[in-house]
Every structure is written in C-alpha cells, then in structure tokens.
Amino acid sequence: MTAQPAIAPLAAADDATVSLWRDAWTRLSRNKLAVASLAVIAILALVAIFGPWLTPYDFLSQDLEARNLSPNWAHPFGTDELGRDVFSRVIYGTRTAFVVAIVVTGIAATLGVVLGAVAGYFGGLIDRFVMWCTDTTMSVPQLLLVVVINASLKPPLVNFMEAQYELTRNPFFRNSIIVDFVLVFGSMALILWPPYARLIRAQVLSIRNRPYVTAARALGLSTPIIISRYVIPNSIGPLIVAISAGLGNAMVLESAFSFLGVGVNPPIPSWGNMISDGLQVWRNHAHLLAAPAIVLGLATVAFSFLGDGLNDALNPKGSK
Amino acid sequence: MSTALLRIENLRKHFPVRLGAFGEKQAVVHALDDVSFEIAEGETLSLVGESGCGKSTTGFAILNLHKPTSGRVVYKGEDIAVFDEKRMRPIRRDLQIVFQDPYSTLNPRMTVGEAVGEPILFHKLATRAELPGRIERLLGDVGLNARFAQRYPHELSGGQRQRVAIARALACEPRFIVCDEAISALDVSIQAQIINLLVDLQAKYGLTYLFIAHDLAVVRHISDRVGVMYLGRFAELGTRQQVFSNPLHPYTKALMSAVPEADPVAERTRQRQILTGDVPSPLDPPSGCRFHTRCPIAMEQCRSVVPEWHDRGAGHFVACHAVAG
C-alpha cells in the first residue's frame, strides 16, 4: 500500500550526505594548523618506532675524543660532554617520551573513563566517593605527589628487587630500570586520571538526561542499546580531544619530572634529563639544551593544536 | 463515547529536591496530585495549563518514564504504573511519545533512516530485508522524501526533525501517542503543517492522542476533550464544546480571557479578566483549592477545603466550590 503524504514530500536539498566522522575528518583536514600538527606527530611517532634503525650511534656509546662537539655532518645535533651523539639520544628520548605518554595516558584515561562512567551512571554514594577521590588528588600539588611517591617507594622497591635477585638469580630483577618506569607510569597515571573521570562523568550525567535518551527509553529500547548507541557515541568526541591534549601534557610532565630527577633516570635518555644536563653548560654548548628543548616544544605544541583542531572538528555546532 | 484505552486513577508524582547551599533542606515538588481520568480509544484529549501545572508530568507518568509516586495507570486490564523497565518494554510499543524540542530528541550521531529503523528492528516488526521499504513508507507517511533517510538531524530544519520524530513514534505501530508540546517550538506556518499531519495520521491509523500544549487556540482546533490543569491538579475536564463555550472554573475563564485574538477590532473593545500575581510554587502549594490565591471569586472554604471533582453532567467535570452548588 502506498502512503498518502499529508503534504507533498519535501525534497532533500542535496543528496550527498557524509557521516559525522567523515564530516569531522573533512573539517579537520581543512584546518592547516591541525594537519601540520598531525604531520609533526606522525614523524615523531615514526622516529620513536624505528629509532634503533635510525640512530647513527648507540645512545650510550661514549667517544671521549669527540666531546662537546657543535653540530656537524657526523653528528647533526653535536655531541655531549661524554662524547655521546645528541641526535641519537634525542631519538631515544622520543621513544621514552612516546612510551611514557601513551602508557600513562592509556592508564589514566582507562581509569578515569571507568570511574567517571560508574560515578555518573550510578550516582549516589559511589559518585560522591569517586568525586572525593578526584578532588583530593587534584588538590595535592602534582610535583609534590610524584616526589613523595618516588622518594618513599623507590628505595624499598629497589631493595625488594635486589633481594629477589639474590634469592632467585632471575636476571629480570637485576634491571632497576623497570622500577623507574613502573614508578613513573604509576605516579603520573595517578595524578592524571581525575580530569578524565570528571569529563566522562559530566558527559554521562548530561547525556543520560538528554531528551533523545528519554526518547529511546520511550521506544522501549534496552539499557545496553541505549548505552552503546546513545550515551557512548555522544561522549566519545570530548574524550578524543582530551586524550590528544593529554598526550602532549604527559610528555611535558615526564620531561619535567626527569628534569627534576624524579622521572626517568640517566642513562636512559629522556628529553627532560637532557635539558637538565644541557642547562648546566648552555653558555658554552647551547646545542645541548636547544636540541631536546626544541623537539619537546614542537611535540607539545603539535599535540595542543591537534587537540584544538579535533575539538572544532568534532563539535560542528561550535563552528557553525 | 467509545471504550477507555487508558484509565488513570489517583495518579500522584512528587519529586524530592534538595535546597540550600549544601542541599541540607529536603523539600517535595508536588508535580501531580490525585489526578484521575480516562482516555477513550481514538480520541484526542488535550491537557492545558501554565508551566508547572503538571501536564507534561502526567504524560511522562502515564508512560512510566517518570515512575508515579502512587496511583494506577490501567492499560489492557493491568496496572502498568508498577511495571519495571523490562515489563514495560512490550507495552512501550503501543504507547508512544513525541517531544517538544525536535532539536534534542534525535540522536545527533544517527541518520534519519537509522533512527526510524531502530525501533522496528528492536521490536522485530520487520526483517532487515524489509527495513528500507518500511522506512520509506514511514517517511512518506510524515511527508518526507525517502532520500531523507541518509541525512543527519543537524542537516534538517525544525519542522523536518519533528516529522522524523513522529515517524519514529509511528515505527512501533502504536495505538496511543503523547504529544508533549510537540508543536510549541515550531514556527507558525510549520505548526499548521504538523497539526494537519497529526490529524491525518490519526484518521489513517486510528490513533489516540494525549495532546499536551499551552496554546489554547491550537488545543481548541485539535481536541475532542480538554483537561485544564493548575498546579498539579485538574481544574476542569470536558468536551471541547463544554470547556470552550461554557467554561465553569474561574481559572479556565481567566485562561481563555488571556488568550489574544487575531482580530484588532475585537481586541480593542474586549473586556479581559487578567489574573494578578504568579502561579505559586509547587514546593509549597496553597491549602484548599490551589487556585484560591489568584481566584477572583474565592470564598472562605476555598482556603481550607479541597474542592471535589464534580460531574456537572454529560462528562463535564469541574473542581470548584463556587460552581459545585
């Protein structure tokens, strides 16, 4: 049977319709700054992944004949006071930065999303407890917290590892670098999760009461369908934006902690401890400071512009 | 009048709220108090009143979207007010709703086709193969071209979105639709389109409407019966003829008198009875008759005694001491 329309059907103005994601991608690709940022991040990521094949020298190999060299053909970024190739060390520093940023942001975002969603969805006492945790964490100065965790947990952990090595002779326990990374990851994730939790909680709270969720309930749709097709897709945009900005933030934090000596410790190259070393001799050998600092700056600026670009691309209402 | 599709008995909805800077004070919003009426199969019953009168709450409570505090909603011999979400699910197919704001009732991440098709698949009303045809027919029903199925809500105008929302409600093949201020957010010329569409669909599918609105002229146009609400209670209920030509309750009279007429000559000479003051807070509704604080003919007993729901004959109900005698 054919339907009898109430009035003549309104013709769609144009048929070419794109999905919101593709639409967002189009908008993002029109944003020159965001595209440039994406390119910078992609190059840095490739450098991080293929670092071992790109470095002309071992990042640890010292050449005492060639100390504090200015940039030249053999050493594009020069050498440091131990005669190590700065270019190779910056490349390894990129690895460190990316590993720390991705793992830390991954842990923090997962923790935050789960706790935030639980708090937002169930409300009541659970909500209050989670929010109390975020408030408490955010009210303690970040650096102080990390310093306290490192100072109090590192010696016992190192001792524990040594004792285990004595007992088992398992070479795994001889490597104290693991302690470094675990502590850096753990403490940074601990200070970085609350913003994600707050964001997701706010999203869930507002979306749960959106008329379209009520409309979906009125249609008799089940809770899992409502959560998976209505709540999550509508809260994912801000999360992507937050994660993009968070990656840059995590890199800066890692460098800051390494700079202060509570992060990744030498001899593992990190931009932060390279900047710290370079700062002491910058009057005579400015390249030692400039190389890691410029790369760090480039990376964080790129992440922050990408975050901005994503924000505009994923919120068509704001840009229209 | 034909048989009752829904019977609402002593429906009550109170919302607890926290007041004060630290939420230290508890209070109760009396959104709906002791409301009873029937909705007959195939009719359009309108609820009118000002903001906070409980007309939307009534619609939400009937559909169990807000769980009623007490009272019964009888559908097919069962009290669905006590049903949980799971038992409600098959019943939601029959009882649908169209909301006020077409800009926010559609999921921005779903195309029109997905939005309309979703309830069909969920309630297994068609196979995947039949789905495109079904969607096309529903869009045709609401006067939209089939090509709209590929579009997203943000590409549509307000009137077009409201058509999609109606198509979505129709997708479940319902018997009853609550139109919750469904045309209030639309422009005048678009309003008329949607009103005509609703009337056509009712004739075609034998739908029953609970039409919630504050625009009395629209209500007069579309309704079979009209209920006038004030602060969570019914003031008056009757056929359109009864309520509009012979309003009994002083509040109904004042409401009618406040509606402007699209006639400058008549407006110039018209004697209007303008209510003074504001609607009292539903947090602390007046005792007795809730209208007594603004009523031009309030008597002593209005302050203390709640007026009875009184049948003045032929199904014309009114709750007022002054006209009961």
Add this chain to the structure above:
Amino acid sequence: MSERLLEVKDLSIEIATRRGPATIVDGIDLHVDKGETLGIVGESGCGKSLTMLSLVRLLPNKIRVSNGTAAFAGRDLLQLSSRELREVRGGKIGFVFQDPMTSLNPVMKIGEQLIEPLLYHREMSKAEARKRAGELLRLVGIPGAEQRLDSYPHELSGGMRQRVMIAIGLACEPELLIADEPTTALDVTIQAQIVDLVKDLRKRLGMSVVWITHDLALIAGLADRICVLYAGTVVEDAPVEQLFAEPAHPYTRGLLASIPRMDGEDAERLNSIGGTPPEPGRRPAGCPFAPRCPMAQEICRTTVPELQPLRGETTPHRVACHVANRVLEAA
C-alpha cells in the same frame, strides 16, 4: 501627519560563512512615528531581531551591516561614534529581550542593575538613582518595590523578571522601547499582564514601541501598525486593522490562515504554507516567497518585487508583491 522618530532605509545585513558573505537582511525599509507602536512580525530567521539589534550595533560576531541608513531623531545611528552610541543605547533607545532568565546578571541585585544606567546616562547621585529605581519598579507593577531592590534575579518569578527588564529598559525614559519577543518565554496569563503593562506605560510616557514577535494574535491588540518580514525583506506594511482585514501579500494571508482561531468555525484543516523559508545564502532569484507561493507567476521567479503603496500614493498600506491586486480579488 505625525513626526518620524526612526527611519530605516535600505538596510542590509550579511553573515560571514565559509562560502563567503550571505545576505540575511536584504534592503529593509521601515519607520516608526512618535508615539506609535510598530509590530514586527515574522518567523525565526526572517531577520526581525537582527534588524533591531543592528541599530545599536549589538550584532553577534560574523554578522555585519552591509548597506543602509537608520535616521533616529535626525542622526544616522549607523554612523555614530562609539561614545555617541553609548548615549543612545539604554538612554534614548531602551531594549527588552526575550529571555528574562538569562538577560539579567545573576550576581547583581536588581536594584544595582536598575541604578547603573541612571548613574551613567542621567548622572544622578546614588541616592536619587535609588529612589528613581524604586519608582520604576512600582511603575512596572512589582509589589513591595522598594524591598525588591535588594533581591537577586533568581528570587523573582519569570514574569517579575520580565517586569524588571522592562523597568531597566524604561529607566532613562527612552524615546523608543524595542521589545524583542518579551513574552515568548512566559505563560499566557503572565503574557496578558505584560501586554497590558506596556500598553499602559506607552500611554503614560508617550514613547514609541517596536514589538518584535512571531505571534500575530498577540500583536493584533497591541500595535498601531505592522510590518511583516519574510526572509529578510519587508513583504507588507500596514495599519493593524487594514492588515488583518485586507492582507495583500500571500505570505501574510498564509500566516493568518495557519493560526487556529478561538472564535471562528471549526475548520477541518488549517491552511498551512508548504515548504520552509530559504536559508541565508540560498535565496531564490526573484521574490523570496515565490517557491512557497500558491499564486506565483513567471515574473515572481525572476524579479524582486518593490515595496509599494497598495492603491495609489496616499494609502499607508504597502506591499511587496507582483500579484497583490490579484490576491485581493481572489479574497
């Protein structure tokens, strides 16, 4: 006959979009006489609010006046320096906006918000200004006016807040009060109170009023003259009785036919206007209403109609339609 207070000529407003500027208001001509109430009627997006906001340069970002003049008491508002403009805003021209919930500053007592324009425009002392603020609140019918000066906006109901907004708009005794859908957010019984208040104030203060609305029924009892706007142009301009008795533009007719009446017969169907208004940037070549017009001719699709007196030069009834005479014959 009477003195012009405001005369807007050939006003155009455009919005910057990705595809370049798009016209929203296209050559509007309108005027307000001293002591007159002009109703501006149109649907959302027709440019009725932007036209009025442009007069005091309160247009949102990306939207700008591209052409036109607006003579107000002998001066072109669009050419004023920002200092002269500040004198006009709130001083000579008062504004009342649609949403009383968001147009008041929530962290300032309403007394302070009333006193501010008085101190600025009238250079009163604080004590004088406070006394005047109390009088203003009494004028707009707020009970216990003096005590209310120390209330915050959230302590008042919507209707009371709109009264405060009107009091602020009236504070400096403006020659022109522009009310932009001031009752749309209010209930019908409160709307009736506000309409009566404005009618009464106009009589007492002798000011001119421009009342912007989408509600033809509301404006029928309020305005002396009505301008109907469609897609950024004035399509009809007539004294209120004439507009309702003899609408000459098909759009005006369509609008009047599409509102359900409280008195008339029980019509089976409302006469709706098919289609939707054109989006800015997608305006049709000829008459903007032609794609929806039941009486459109070939000329309507190619040539923009001028706003012209309906019959001869003398009538104040003007309409922008090629087929206006045929519309009237068909009625």
